[in-house]
Amino acid sequence: MIKIRKANLDYYGLLTSSVLIVALVSIPIVYLIIRAVSSEDFFELLFRQRVFFILLRSIFLVISVTLGSTLISFFLAHFLVRTNIPFKKFLTVLCCLPIVIPSYVYGMVFVNILGPKGKFHDLLSSLRITENFPDFYGFWGATIVLTLLSYPYIFLPLRSAMLRMDSSFEDASRSLGRGRFKTFFYVTFPLLSPALRSGGLLVALYTLSDFGAVALLRYETFTWAIMTQFEGAFNRVSASVLSLVLVAIAVLILSSDSFFKGPKSYFSSSSSNRFLKSRNLDYKRWFIFFIICIPPAMGALFPFAGLLYWLFKGILLGESIIIEFGTIFNSLFVAILAAAFTLLISCPITFFATRYKNSISRLIEKISYIGFGLPSIVIAISFVYFTINFVSPIYQTLVMLIIGYGVLFLPVAVSSMKTTLLQLNPNLEDASRGLGLGYWSTMWRVTIPLIMPSILAGALLVFLLTLKELPLTMVLAPLNFDSLSLKVWGFASEAFFAKAALPSIMIILLSGPAAAYLVFKRNELDIRG
Amino acid sequence: MFSKNYKKIKKSSNYGKIQMEDVRVSFEGENKAILDNFSISIEPGEFISILGTSGVGKTTLLRAISGFKRIDKGYIRINGLLTSSSFVHVQPEKRRLGFVFQDYALFPHINVFENIGFGISKRDKSRTDKINKIIDLIALKSHESKFPVQLSGGQQQRVAIGRALAINPSAILMDEPFSNLDYKLKESLSREVKKIINQSKTTAILVTHDEVEAKRLSDKCFILENGKLKSV
Numbered sequence: 001m002i003k004i005r006k007a008n009l010d011y012y013g014l015l016t017s018s019v020l021i022v023a024l025v026s027i028p029i030v031y032l033i034i035r036a037v038s039s040e041d042f043f044e045l046l047f048r049q050r051v052f053f054i055l056l057r058s059i060f061l062v063i064s065v066t067l068g069s070t071l072i073s074f075f076l077a078h079f080l081v082r083t084n085i086p087f088k089k090f091l092t093v094l095c096c097l098p099i100v101i102p103s104y105v106y107g108m109v110f111v112n113i114l115g116p117k118g119k120f121h122d123l124l125s126s127l128r129i130t131e132n133f134p135d136f137y138g139f140w141g142a143t144i145v146l147t148l149l150s151y152p153y154i155f156l157p158l159r160s161a162m163l164r165m166d167s168s169f170e171d172a173s174r175s176l177g178r179g180r181f182k183t184f185f186y187v188t189f190p191l192l193s194p195a196l197r198s199g200g201l202l203v204a205l206y207t208l209s210d211f212g213a214v215a216l217l218r219y220e221t222f223t224w225a226i227m228t229q230f231e232g233a234f235n236r237v238s239a240s241v242l243s244l245v246l247v248a249i250a251v252l253i254l255s256s257d258s259f260f261k262g263p264k265s266y267f268s269s270s271s272s273n274r275f276l277k278s279r280n281l282d283y284k285r286w287f288i289f290f291i292i293c294i295p296p297a298m299g300a301l302f303p304f305a306g307l308l309y310w311l312f313k314g315i316l317l318g319e320s321i322i323i324e325f326g327t328i329f330n331s332l333f334v335a336i337l338a339a340a341f342t343l344l345i346s347c348p349i350t351f352f353a354t355r356y357k358n359s360i361s362r363l364i365e366k367i368s369y370i371g372f373g374l375p376s377i378v379i380a381i382s383f384v385y386f387t388i389n390f391v392s393p394i395y396q397t398l399v400m401l402i403i404g405y406g407v408l409f410l411p412v413a414v415s416s417m418k419t420t421l422l423q424l425n426p427n428l429e430d431a432s433r434g435l436g437l438g439y440w441s442t443m444w445r446v447t448i449p450l451i452m453p454s455i456l457a458g459a460l461l462v463f464l465l466t467l468k469e470l471p472l473t474m475v476l477a478p479l480n481f482d483s484l485s486l487k488v489w490g491f492a493s494e495a496f497f498a499k500a501a502l503p504s505i506m507i508i509l510l511s512g513p514a515a516a517y518l519v520f521k522r523n524e525l526d527i528r529g
Numbered sequence: 530m531f532s533k534n535y536k537k538i539k540k541s542s543n544y545g546k547i548q549m550e551d552v553r554v555s556f557e558g559e560n561k562a563i564l565d566n567f568s569i570s571i572e573p574g575e576f577i578s579i580l581g582t583s584g585v586g587k588t589t590l591l592r593a594i595s596g597f598k599r600i601d602k603g604y605i606r607i608n609g610l611l612t613s614s615s616f617v618h619v620q621p622e623k624r625r626l627g628f629v630f631q632d633y634a635l636f637p638h639i640n641v642f643e644n645i646g647f648g649i650s651k652r653d654k655s656r657t658d659k660i661n662k663i664i665d666l667i668a669l670k671s672h673e674s675k676f677p678v679q680l681s682g683g684q685q686q687r688v689a690i691g692r693a694l695a696i697n698p699s700a701i702l703m704d705e706p707f708s709n710l711d712y713k714l715k716e717s718l719s720r721e722v723k724k725i726i727n728q729s730k731t732t733a734i735l736v737t738h739d740e741v742e743a744k745r746l747s748d749k750c751f752i753l754e755n756g757k758l759k760s761v
Binding site: 190 | 624628637648696
């Protein structure tokens with residue numbers, strides 16, 4: 001009798017806290033939708049030619065970036081896994097570097113070097129060949145920048161899928177009469193498709209929610225249009241209607257069932273696993289080596305070199321390039337607070353979803369993923385509307401900023417913890433309970449220490465993402481609050497590139513070690529549920 | 530070339546014959562041979578077993594015959610035609626040999642029907658009949674729309690054998706196909722396999738470390754030791 005009551009207490013404790021957190025996550029979004037739909041001008045604002053063109057532009061960009069990233073990732077993963085290319089580990093590290101570059105930093109470097117009147121443009125015009133040089137503003141510029149920054153989101157799961165793939169599937173196909181090409185088409189590709197699909201979804205959502213690169217490269221997608229409406233015209237109904245369309249596209253992308261389920265594992269886990277054979281490239285391997293270097297060089301080394309160039313040029317020209325300690329402190333402070341808060345709210349949901357598998361826990365878990373599916377600008381605007389109307393004392397305070405980050409990055413922490421929690425041998429907890437420890441004591445003394453590496457990895461990932469986050473910081477930060485990302489944006493949008501270089505480099509250096517740990521030690525970059 | 534002349538080859542008296550002469554196989558970049566001066570001749574329709582401990586080269590032998598592993602020297606002839614030597618290497622898909630893998634290697638993304646029909650061209654008008662015939666042979670009539678993960682170990686094993694037989698191979702090569710099964714199932718399935726292979730009159734090579742199983746199934750047994758064969 002006592003046991004049953006105690007079990008119920010654990011259940012209802014977790015259920016209540018999970019419901020409260022999910023309410024925090026979803027109520028502002030629901031409010032935004034209700035406000036937009038109930039507006040008198042809703043249909044007039046929605047069915048405009050402008051909205052249609054923004055929609056087309058956003059979809060074209062999502063498709064082109066996802067396709068481009070897929071092609072690059074396939075090329076890189078194939079040669080790095082299945083051939084005897086030299087310096088494989090070094091190249092793999094190099095290929096992941098673009099992850100630490102914020103899109104607004106790359107956009108800024110790209111515009112300054114390859115844009116009209118940029119450095120490369122000047123060089124070509126001095127050689128009198130400017131007329132043939134393409135204009136990299138707009139669609140092509142945004143595609144190139146976002147592809148080079150987002151391909152690691154496909155490359156990493158694809159590489160690990162290729163590494164885990166059992167070669168006997170390909171051997172079986174060839175023994176049944178299918179040649180190399182047909183074997184790739186009918187066996188290898190379908191077996192790799194879960195990894196491709198999950199990586200592709202990440203890239204599609206990354207592209208859809210990007211604001212910095214599209215704004216700097218003047219390609220009007222939903223994020224830029226929403227921000228313009230919100231900041232410039234301060235037309236709140238129009239911004240919320242545009243947000244609603246953006247929500248619809250994100251939901252459409254997320255509607256693929258596999259997203260919530262995670263990638264299906266097709267790969268044999270038997271002890272007789274034969275891994276894919278390494279093909280000998282002979283003399284061609286050095287040629288391929290240099291081709292493999294191109295995407296990471298363009299995605300990470302090129303923007304970093306551009307930043308260093310501006311920094312040193314600025315110093316040599318005597319520009320006052322100072323970065324206030326307060327700005328660095330603010331960035332680190334909010335990133336640490338956001339990581340701690342996100343972890344705190346992710347614990348009840350994760351435990352509830354993994355320990356009590358029922359329709360309520362599944363629904364709660366799905367709602368907690370809203371933050372990842374929706375662009376940060378939509379979350380930020382929904383919080384502004386909600387707080388102004390219902391909890392105005394926290395409007396434009398650090399509390400609201402931290403809650404915003406918490407909602408945005410909740411899925412990151414949940415999925416990081418959930419994976420390990422699911423793999424945890426339940427007998428360990430039972431053993432603890434059998435030795436007389438209660439539910440909460442067992443959790444504190446057995447479960448949490450065992451999943452601590454995943455908790456820390458989740459926190460590190462939230463820290464990293466908060467440091468780079470721009471649109472949500474722009475909208476929710478208190479007045480006179482300065483962070484590294486806001487500094488970069490402020491200088492870059494006024495073309496003070498030398499001044500923008502130092503905070504950009506600071507972001508990259510501060511996030512670099514965390515990203516390196518996550519990618520190479522724990523392979524935790526995949527942040528789906 | 531090999532598969533184009535298949536109809537002619539099938540009519541020849543050598544159909545199903547496998548010959549290996551002085552074959553040497555080693556791992557890439559290593560001098561030590563796994564098989565050295567290895568010779569064997571298997572007559573059409575014969576069922577032979579090769580016994581040996583782990584790591585002795587049993588799987589390598591099958592992989593050399595099926596073309597997944599190149600040989601350093603010697604000759605391998607299948608159906609009387611040269612398929613492997615130090616300068617000739619016919620690709621595995623051109624050899625038309627059915628291979629049953631230790632872990633079965635059933636394609637997890639397609640159902641039983643499509644797994645069995647994987648090696649039969651979709652343009653083949655009698656494809657469905659051929660697959661159904663195999664499904665009857667392996668007694669999995671009501672399981673054809675199931676995916677490999679929905680089958681038991683014994684059913685998966687039967688699908689693997691059916692898939693290998695569906696291409697009408699000149700020989701079937703089995704790499705410890707019963708090692709993942711429990712004793713009872715192993716015994717009943719091995720009898721079934723023997724029956725299926727006898728019915729199809731296909732040459733068969735079984736590699737295993739289980740002497741009882743080898744003797745129960747095959748016409749001849751050999752032991753592989755230090756890269757050489759000994760008769761049992």
